[in-house]
Every structure is written in C-alpha cells, then in structure tokens.
C-alpha cells in the first residue's frame with residue numbers, strides 16, 4: 001500500500017492547483033492551508049465530515065467566495081477567481097445539490113438558462129435544441145425521451161443528468177458535482193455514476209463531493225480528505241479501503257496509511 005499523497009501521473013500538469021488556501025468567516029478559520037491538485041481525465045473525490053470545509057472550498061474554486069490567502073493556479077497560470085463568471089470563463093462549472101432547475105421550463109431552456117442563444121433579439125430555439133441534443137448524445141444519455149419535456153416530469157436521476165449536461169455545455173474543463181447521488185435510488189445512482197465516470201473518461205477534470213464511500217470507490221481516481229479545514233491526505237482510490245477513507249474523515253488520520261498523527265497537511 002502506498003502512503004499519503006498522489007503524485008502527478010506521467011508528469012501531467014494539474015488543471016487546477018491550489019496551494020496554501022485559507023478562508024475564515026469572522027474568527028472561524030474554515031480552510032487552513034489547503035493544497036489540492038486536479039487532473040484532466042480524473043475524478044477527484046472530495047470527502048470530509050459535515051463542516052469539514054468541502055462546500056467552502058468548492059465555492060472558492062467556483063468564485064462564489066474569494067479565498068483569503070494562498071495560490072490558485074489553473075492550467076499552470078496563477079488566476080484571480082473573484083466571481084462565478086470568472087470561474088465559468090476558465091471552464092469551471094458546479095452542479096450544486098439543489099440543481100437550480102426551473103420546473104416550468106423544458107430541458108432545452110434549462111440547459112441554456114441565463115445563457116440563451118439569440119438570433120437578433122429572439123431566442124434561437126433551433127440552435128439551442130440542436131446543441132442540447134448533441135450534448136446529451138455526447139454524454140451517451142438515452143434516458144430522456146425528448147429535450148422538449150418539462151423538467152417537472154423528470155425523475156431525480158434525469159434531473160441530475162440535465163444539470164450535469166448543462167454544466168458541460170460550455171466547453172467546461174472542470175466540473176464540480178456536489179453530492180450528485182444523494183437523493184437517488186439504486187438504478188438512478190448507477191446511471192449518474194456512469195455519467196460522472198464518462199465525464200472524466202472524455203477528458204474533463206471532475207471533483208466529486210460525496211458522503212457515500214461506495215460511490216467514491218466506484219468512480220474516483222483519487223480521494224482528497226478534508227478534516228476540520230485541513231486536507232489531511234490525497235490518496236489513490238484504489239489504494240484505500242472504504243474503512244480507511246472513513247477513518248480519514250472521522251479522525252483526520254489513518255494509522256495503516258502511515259499518515260502523521262498530528263494531522264498536518266501532507267504534500
């Protein structure tokens with residue numbers, strides 16, 4: 001068994017590299033010097049107990065929050081991501097748990113929500129429909145009968161699929177998924193996990209926030225464990241058992257992995 005950290009594969013440059021990231025809310029230090037690397041073609045599972053700092057880290061990556069300190073590198077360049085638009089412009093999209101879909105709109109309009117294609121001053125329905133269909137096809141999504149179906153008629157798994165398709169419609173490079181299977185049954189979970197794997201296999205970098213260790217073991221390449229605002233380990237998913245990930249999440253260390261007991265950030 002290997003210990004501690006995952007090194008870059010074949011000298012591949014990380015798409016996203018965070019170094020020494022800090023964030024406080026008032027007197028509370030929520031992120032205490034996070035180092036994280038995410039690679040194209042890989043699913044990085046971000047795990048941690050409630051309150052460990054996962055959402056805060058992701059919101060900082062996505063420009064909803066601005067980090068207080070540290071370095072944010074994207075494609076090897078230091079960048080300043082101070083708004084969601086700045087993150088989108090880099091190719092970073094987040095699918096939050098609430099999905100933010102409009103029930104009264106169809107799949108096409110949900111996928112283009114706020115970024116509608118126009119021809120003059122009218123919406124270009126034909127182009128939007130074609131692009132929506134192409135994107136769903138590229139994701140091998142076959143469970144949607146029509147892109148003109150209202151999302152209110154879709155199952156939980158189909159809604160998740162539409163939200164993910166919306167995220168990849170914009171030449172995304174990094175897609176962040178916040179608990180995508182939390183509300184799903186067994187079959188739909190399987191479908192969504194297949195889609196998550198597919199995103200990475202088609203060349204995107206994926207960050208998957210999850211409390212479900214089976215999901216993590218099934219689709220993740222690496223596991224980044226947060227404990228009380230510190231990233232205590234980044235390990236290859238195939239190198240750890242579910243029990244060891246749980247130990248990292250709940251205690252910030254794993255004796256068997258040879259991680260230090262003082263919970264220092266490894267790297």
Ligand SMILES: Nc1ncnc2c1ncn2[C@@H]1O[C@H](COP(=O)(O)OP(=O)(O)OP(=O)(O)O)[C@@H](O)[C@H]1O
Pocket residue numbers: 025028030048049050051052053054055056057
């Ligand atoms: N806007 C805020 N103001 C003050 N404290 C906050 C704010 N957002 C988060 N926190 C605190 O930061 C800590 C980390 O919260 P965060 O939501 O990032 O954790 P999490 O790992 O995503 O948890 P969960 O799994 O429950 O979603 C918590 O102690 C939380 O109370």
